Amino acid sequence: MNGTVYKSTGSWYTVKAEDGAFYECRIKGKFRTQGIKSTNPVAVGDHVVFELETIGNETVGVISAIGERKNYIIRKSVKLSKQTHIIASNLDQVFLLVTLNNPMTFTSFIDRFLVTAEAYDIPVVLLFNKMDTYSEEETGEVAFLMDLYSKIGYTCLQIEAKSGKNVDKVKEMMLGKTSMFAGHSGVGKSTLVNALEPGLHLRTAEISEQHLQGQHTTTFAEMYDLSFDARIIDTPGIKGFGIVDMEKEEIGDYFPEFFELKGHCKFNNCLHLDEPKCAVKEALENDEVAWSRYRSYVQMLTGEEDNPYRER
Ligand SMILES: Nc1nc2c(ncn2[C@@H]2O[C@H](COP(=O)(O)OP(=O)(O)OP(=O)(O)O)[C@@H](O)[C@H]2O)c(=O)[nH]1
Ligand SMILES: [Mg+2]
Ligand SMILES: [Zn+2]
Secondary structure: OEEEEEEEOOOOEEEEEOOOOEEEEEEOOOOOOOOOOEOOOOOOOOEEEEEEEEEOOEEEEEEEEEOOOOOEEEEEOOOOOOOEEEEEEOOOEEEEEEOOOOOOOOHHHHHHHHHHHHOOOOOEEEEEOOHHHOOHHHHHHHHHHHHHHHHHOOEEEEOEOOOOEOHHHHHHHHOOOEEEEEOOOOOOHHHHHHHHOHHHOOOOOOOEOOOOEOOOOOOOOEEEEEOOOEEEEEOOOOOOOOOOOOOHHHHHHHOHHHHHHHHHOOOOOOOOOOOOOOHHHHHHHOOOOOHHHHHHHHHHHHOOOOOOOOOO
16 A cells, blocks of 8 residues: 555654555565665655554554655754654645744754755745744844845745734645644744644643743654645754755755855855855855855854764
8 A cells, every 4th residue: 555654653653545544554674765874764754655464453554665755854863963864755845933032043043954955945934933922122133034034035924823823824835735844842833733723732832931942842743634735744843953964065055045156156166165256255245145144054064063064
Protein backbone atom coordinates (compact mmCIF):
# COMPACT_ATOMS: atom_id res chain seq x y z
CA MET A 1 0.00 0.00 0.00
CA ASN A 2 1.03 3.60 -0.50
CA GLY A 3 0.67 6.28 2.12
CA THR A 4 1.97 9.49 3.67
CA VAL A 5 3.59 9.75 7.09
CA TYR A 6 1.51 11.96 9.40
CA LYS A 7 3.37 11.40 12.65
CA SER A 8 6.67 9.94 13.72
CA THR A 9 7.59 9.17 17.30
CA GLY A 10 10.90 7.53 16.57
CA SER A 11 9.87 3.89 16.52
CA TRP A 12 6.26 4.19 15.32
CA TYR A 13 4.96 6.00 12.31
CA THR A 14 1.36 6.96 11.69
CA VAL A 15 0.70 6.57 7.98
CA LYS A 16 -2.36 7.68 6.07
CA ALA A 17 -3.05 5.27 3.24
CA GLU A 18 -4.47 6.32 -0.11
CA ASP A 19 -7.89 5.05 0.98
CA GLY A 20 -7.84 7.58 3.83
CA ALA A 21 -7.36 5.12 6.69
CA PHE A 22 -4.58 5.55 9.24
CA TYR A 23 -2.15 2.75 10.10
CA GLU A 24 0.48 2.43 12.79
CA CYS A 25 3.68 1.34 11.07
CA ARG A 26 7.20 0.26 11.89
CA ILE A 27 10.30 0.05 9.74
CA LYS A 28 11.85 -3.21 8.83
CA GLY A 29 14.60 -4.22 6.52
CA LYS A 30 16.55 -2.01 4.20
CA PHE A 31 15.26 0.82 2.14
CA ARG A 32 16.81 3.76 0.36
CA THR A 33 17.51 6.63 2.73
CA GLN A 34 18.91 8.88 0.02
CA GLY A 35 22.30 9.11 1.66
CA ILE A 36 21.23 11.42 4.46
CA LYS A 37 22.75 10.58 7.81
CA SER A 38 19.77 11.42 9.94
CA THR A 39 18.51 10.26 13.29
CA ASN A 40 15.15 9.59 11.69
CA PRO A 41 15.13 7.60 8.46
CA VAL A 42 11.45 8.35 7.91
CA ALA A 43 9.99 11.82 8.44
CA VAL A 44 6.56 13.42 8.50
CA GLY A 45 5.52 14.15 4.94
CA ASP A 46 7.35 11.17 3.46
CA HIS A 47 5.55 9.07 0.88
CA VAL A 48 6.03 5.44 1.85
CA VAL A 49 5.22 1.94 0.71
CA PHE A 50 4.02 -0.42 3.44
CA GLU A 51 2.51 -3.85 3.90
CA LEU A 52 0.17 -5.02 6.60
CA GLU A 53 1.26 -7.78 8.92
CA THR A 54 -0.97 -9.50 11.41
CA ILE A 55 0.60 -10.76 14.59
CA GLY A 56 -1.94 -12.42 16.87
CA ASN A 57 -4.99 -10.23 16.64
CA GLU A 58 -3.03 -7.06 15.97
CA THR A 59 -2.46 -5.64 12.50
CA VAL A 60 0.48 -3.30 11.96
CA GLY A 61 2.08 -1.82 8.90
CA VAL A 62 5.67 -2.40 7.91
CA ILE A 63 7.33 0.33 5.87
CA SER A 64 9.52 -1.08 3.12
CA ALA A 65 10.39 1.95 0.98
CA ILE A 66 10.34 5.76 0.93
CA GLY A 67 9.50 7.74 -2.16
CA GLU A 68 11.94 10.38 -3.31
CA ARG A 69 11.60 13.59 -1.29
CA LYS A 70 10.68 16.71 -3.23
CA ASN A 71 12.35 18.73 -0.45
CA TYR A 72 12.82 18.71 3.29
CA ILE A 73 13.73 20.86 6.26
CA ILE A 74 16.66 19.49 8.18
CA ARG A 75 18.39 20.53 11.35
CA LYS A 76 21.30 19.26 13.37
CA SER A 77 20.41 16.85 16.10
CA VAL A 78 20.64 18.48 19.49
CA LYS A 79 22.57 15.72 21.17
CA LEU A 80 24.49 14.14 18.34
CA SER A 81 25.92 17.19 16.68
CA LYS A 82 27.16 15.28 13.66
CA GLN A 83 23.80 13.78 12.96
CA THR A 84 20.88 15.52 11.42
CA HIS A 85 17.19 15.37 11.94
CA ILE A 86 14.68 15.75 9.15
CA ILE A 87 11.83 17.82 10.56
CA ALA A 88 9.44 17.30 7.64
CA SER A 89 9.46 16.63 3.92
CA ASN A 90 7.49 17.30 0.74
CA LEU A 91 6.41 20.79 1.74
CA ASP A 92 4.74 23.44 -0.39
CA GLN A 93 5.67 26.21 2.01
CA VAL A 94 6.82 27.01 5.52
CA PHE A 95 5.50 29.64 7.91
CA LEU A 96 8.21 30.77 10.28
CA LEU A 97 6.68 32.22 13.43
CA VAL A 98 8.71 35.04 14.93
CA THR A 99 8.20 36.74 18.28
CA LEU A 100 10.27 39.61 19.64
CA ASN A 101 9.52 38.70 23.21
CA ASN A 102 8.59 35.59 25.17
CA PRO A 103 10.52 34.11 23.48
CA MET A 104 12.93 36.36 21.64
CA THR A 105 13.74 35.48 18.02
CA PHE A 106 17.08 36.78 16.73
CA THR A 107 17.67 37.67 13.09
CA SER A 108 20.56 35.18 12.99
CA PHE A 109 18.04 32.40 13.62
CA ILE A 110 15.63 33.73 10.99
CA ASP A 111 18.44 33.96 8.45
CA ARG A 112 19.72 30.45 9.10
CA PHE A 113 16.24 29.12 8.68
CA LEU A 114 15.74 31.03 5.43
CA VAL A 115 19.01 29.70 4.01
CA THR A 116 17.96 26.13 4.76
CA ALA A 117 14.64 26.67 3.03
CA GLU A 118 16.22 28.49 0.06
CA ALA A 119 18.51 25.53 -0.51
CA TYR A 120 15.41 23.56 -1.46
CA ASP A 121 13.43 26.42 -2.93
CA ILE A 122 10.78 26.13 -0.24
CA PRO A 123 8.84 29.41 0.02
CA VAL A 124 8.87 30.90 3.53
CA VAL A 125 6.30 33.30 4.96
CA LEU A 126 7.31 35.20 8.10
CA LEU A 127 4.54 35.48 10.67
CA PHE A 128 5.20 38.05 13.37
CA ASN A 129 3.07 36.70 16.19
CA LYS A 130 1.88 38.04 19.55
CA MET A 131 1.40 41.54 18.15
CA ASP A 132 -0.97 42.22 21.07
CA THR A 133 1.91 42.01 23.55
CA TYR A 134 4.46 44.42 22.14
CA SER A 135 5.55 47.85 23.36
CA GLU A 136 5.64 50.73 20.93
CA GLU A 137 9.33 50.15 20.44
CA GLU A 138 8.87 46.46 19.71
CA THR A 139 6.06 47.20 17.27
CA GLY A 140 8.49 49.52 15.51
CA GLU A 141 11.07 46.76 15.42
CA VAL A 142 8.52 44.43 13.79
CA ALA A 143 7.81 47.07 11.15
CA PHE A 144 11.55 47.39 10.53
CA LEU A 145 12.00 43.64 10.12
CA MET A 146 8.94 43.35 7.88
CA ASP A 147 10.35 46.03 5.64
CA LEU A 148 13.74 44.33 5.57
CA TYR A 149 12.44 40.88 4.72
CA SER A 150 9.71 41.90 2.31
CA LYS A 151 12.28 43.86 0.28
CA ILE A 152 14.25 40.63 -0.13
CA GLY A 153 11.09 38.91 -1.35
CA TYR A 154 9.61 37.18 1.70
CA THR A 155 5.92 37.60 2.47
CA CYS A 156 5.48 39.01 5.98
CA LEU A 157 2.37 39.22 8.11
CA GLN A 158 1.53 40.43 11.62
CA ILE A 159 -0.75 38.09 13.49
CA GLU A 160 -2.22 37.29 16.90
CA ALA A 161 -2.72 33.54 17.09
CA LYS A 162 -4.40 33.79 20.46
CA SER A 163 -7.14 36.26 19.50
CA GLY A 164 -7.26 35.04 15.92
CA LYS A 165 -6.32 38.36 14.36
CA ASN A 166 -5.20 37.97 10.71
CA VAL A 167 -5.49 34.19 10.98
CA ASP A 168 -7.91 34.30 8.02
CA LYS A 169 -5.04 35.69 5.92
CA VAL A 170 -2.83 32.78 6.92
CA LYS A 171 -5.67 30.44 6.02
CA GLU A 172 -5.94 31.95 2.55
CA MET A 173 -2.25 31.32 1.90
CA MET A 174 -2.63 27.70 3.03
CA LEU A 175 -5.41 26.68 0.64
CA GLY A 176 -4.63 23.57 -1.36
CA LYS A 177 -1.17 23.25 0.13
CA THR A 178 0.91 21.33 2.64
CA SER A 179 2.49 23.83 5.02
CA MET A 180 4.66 23.63 8.08
CA PHE A 181 4.81 25.90 11.13
CA ALA A 182 8.30 26.44 12.48
CA GLY A 183 9.94 28.59 15.11
CA HIS A 184 11.26 28.59 18.66
CA SER A 185 9.34 26.87 21.43
CA GLY A 186 6.58 29.12 22.68
CA VAL A 187 6.15 31.34 19.61
CA GLY A 188 2.58 30.05 19.20
CA LYS A 189 2.70 27.36 16.51
CA SER A 190 0.16 25.06 18.13
CA THR A 191 -1.97 28.02 19.19
CA LEU A 192 -2.12 29.04 15.54
CA VAL A 193 -3.15 25.54 14.45
CA ASN A 194 -5.93 25.67 17.06
CA ALA A 195 -7.04 29.09 15.77
CA LEU A 196 -7.25 27.67 12.25
CA GLU A 197 -9.06 24.51 13.34
CA PRO A 198 -10.58 24.89 16.80
CA GLY A 199 -11.70 21.25 16.92
CA LEU A 200 -8.13 19.98 17.15
CA HIS A 201 -7.45 21.19 20.72
CA LEU A 202 -3.67 20.87 20.45
CA ARG A 203 -1.78 21.24 23.67
CA THR A 204 -0.24 24.67 24.24
CA ALA A 205 1.57 26.07 27.27
CA GLU A 206 2.51 29.37 28.83
CA ILE A 207 6.08 30.59 28.53
CA SER A 208 8.17 29.62 31.55
CA GLU A 209 8.32 32.67 33.83
CA GLN A 210 11.79 31.77 34.96
CA HIS A 211 13.47 31.46 31.59
CA LEU A 212 11.07 33.48 29.44
CA GLN A 213 11.19 30.61 26.99
CA GLY A 214 8.76 28.04 25.70
CA GLN A 215 8.44 24.70 27.43
CA HIS A 216 8.71 22.40 24.41
CA THR A 217 5.07 21.48 24.64
CA THR A 218 4.90 19.87 21.20
CA THR A 219 7.32 16.95 21.18
CA PHE A 220 6.80 15.37 17.75
CA ALA A 221 6.06 16.82 14.36
CA GLU A 222 2.56 15.93 13.25
CA MET A 223 0.53 16.62 10.16
CA TYR A 224 -3.18 17.46 10.26
CA ASP A 225 -5.75 17.52 7.48
CA LEU A 226 -7.70 20.74 7.93
CA SER A 227 -11.34 21.24 7.06
CA PHE A 228 -10.57 23.89 4.43
CA ASP A 229 -8.45 21.89 1.98
CA ALA A 230 -5.09 22.37 3.60
CA ARG A 231 -2.58 20.29 5.47
CA ILE A 232 -0.47 21.64 8.29
CA ILE A 233 2.54 20.18 10.04
CA ASP A 234 2.93 21.41 13.61
CA THR A 235 6.51 20.97 14.79
CA PRO A 236 8.38 21.06 18.10
CA GLY A 237 10.21 24.31 18.84
CA ILE A 238 13.74 24.52 17.50
CA LYS A 239 16.49 26.26 19.42
CA GLY A 240 19.46 26.65 17.17
CA PHE A 241 19.56 25.96 13.53
CA GLY A 242 22.81 24.63 12.20
CA ILE A 243 23.09 24.51 8.46
CA VAL A 244 23.98 21.17 7.10
CA ASP A 245 26.25 20.02 4.31
CA MET A 246 26.66 23.28 2.51
CA GLU A 247 29.72 24.39 0.59
CA LYS A 248 31.14 27.80 1.54
CA GLU A 249 30.64 29.02 -2.02
CA GLU A 250 27.01 27.99 -1.91
CA ILE A 251 25.82 29.87 1.18
CA GLY A 252 25.76 33.32 -0.43
CA ASP A 253 23.50 32.04 -3.18
CA TYR A 254 20.81 31.37 -0.58
CA PHE A 255 20.73 35.03 0.41
CA PRO A 256 18.57 36.19 -2.53
CA GLU A 257 19.73 39.82 -2.30
CA PHE A 258 23.40 38.71 -2.42
CA PHE A 259 22.73 36.32 -5.25
CA GLU A 260 21.24 39.14 -7.28
CA LEU A 261 24.40 41.23 -6.84
CA LYS A 262 26.89 38.44 -7.34
CA GLY A 263 27.22 39.04 -11.06
CA HIS A 264 28.57 42.52 -10.31
CA CYS A 265 31.37 41.34 -8.02
CA LYS A 266 34.82 41.46 -9.62
CA PHE A 267 35.46 37.78 -8.98
CA ASN A 268 32.85 35.27 -9.95
CA ASN A 269 33.74 33.11 -6.95
CA CYS A 270 33.58 36.13 -4.60
CA LEU A 271 32.71 35.16 -1.02
CA HIS A 272 31.89 38.83 -0.24
CA LEU A 273 34.46 38.96 2.55
CA ASP A 274 37.67 40.86 1.77
CA GLU A 275 37.69 40.63 -2.00
CA PRO A 276 38.17 43.88 -3.92
CA LYS A 277 35.24 45.38 -5.87
CA CYS A 278 32.63 43.27 -4.15
CA ALA A 279 29.12 44.38 -5.09
CA VAL A 280 27.64 42.98 -1.87
CA LYS A 281 30.08 44.94 0.33
CA GLU A 282 29.38 48.07 -1.73
CA ALA A 283 25.64 47.61 -1.31
CA LEU A 284 26.21 47.09 2.40
CA GLU A 285 28.08 50.39 2.67
CA ASN A 286 25.23 52.10 0.84
CA ASP A 287 22.67 50.55 3.18
CA GLU A 288 21.11 48.60 0.34
CA VAL A 289 21.94 45.34 2.07
CA ALA A 290 21.06 44.95 5.75
CA TRP A 291 23.92 44.63 8.23
CA SER A 292 22.04 41.97 10.18
CA ARG A 293 21.83 39.84 7.04
CA TYR A 294 25.51 40.30 6.28
CA ARG A 295 26.44 39.45 9.87
CA SER A 296 24.37 36.26 9.68
CA TYR A 297 26.09 35.37 6.44
CA VAL A 298 29.59 35.83 7.87
CA GLN A 299 28.61 33.80 10.94
CA MET A 300 27.43 30.96 8.75
CA LEU A 301 30.54 31.11 6.61
CA THR A 302 33.05 31.23 9.42
CA GLY A 303 31.10 28.96 11.74
CA GLU A 304 30.30 30.38 15.13
CA GLU A 305 30.98 28.07 18.05
CA ASP A 306 27.39 27.36 18.97
CA ASN A 307 26.38 26.63 15.43
CA PRO A 308 29.41 25.15 13.72
CA TYR A 309 29.53 25.20 9.99
CA ARG A 310 30.48 21.71 9.04
CA GLU A 311 33.29 21.13 6.61
CA ARG A 312 32.75 18.18 4.36
N1 LIG B 1 -0.61 37.17 24.02
C1 LIG B 1 -0.49 36.23 23.10
N2 LIG B 1 -0.12 35.00 23.46
C2 LIG B 1 0.00 34.07 22.51
C3 LIG B 1 -0.24 34.34 21.14
N3 LIG B 1 -0.03 33.21 20.44
C4 LIG B 1 0.34 32.27 21.34
N4 LIG B 1 0.36 32.78 22.58
C5 LIG B 1 0.70 32.07 23.83
O1 LIG B 1 2.04 31.60 23.79
C6 LIG B 1 2.18 30.41 24.56
C7 LIG B 1 2.90 29.35 23.75
O2 LIG B 1 2.07 28.92 22.68
P1 LIG B 1 2.19 27.48 21.99
O3 LIG B 1 1.19 27.46 20.92
O4 LIG B 1 2.19 26.42 23.00
O5 LIG B 1 3.66 27.60 21.36
P2 LIG B 1 4.41 26.56 20.41
O6 LIG B 1 5.13 27.37 19.39
O7 LIG B 1 3.48 25.53 19.93
O8 LIG B 1 5.49 25.93 21.42
P3 LIG B 1 6.20 24.46 21.39
O9 LIG B 1 5.15 23.44 21.16
O10 LIG B 1 6.84 24.36 22.73
O11 LIG B 1 7.22 24.52 20.29
C8 LIG B 1 0.77 30.01 24.99
O12 LIG B 1 0.58 30.43 26.32
C9 LIG B 1 -0.12 30.80 24.03
O13 LIG B 1 -1.39 31.12 24.59
C10 LIG B 1 -0.66 35.67 20.79
O14 LIG B 1 -0.88 36.01 19.63
N5 LIG B 1 -0.75 36.56 21.80
MG1 LIG C 1 3.46 23.49 20.09
ZN1 LIG D 1 31.20 39.87 -3.61
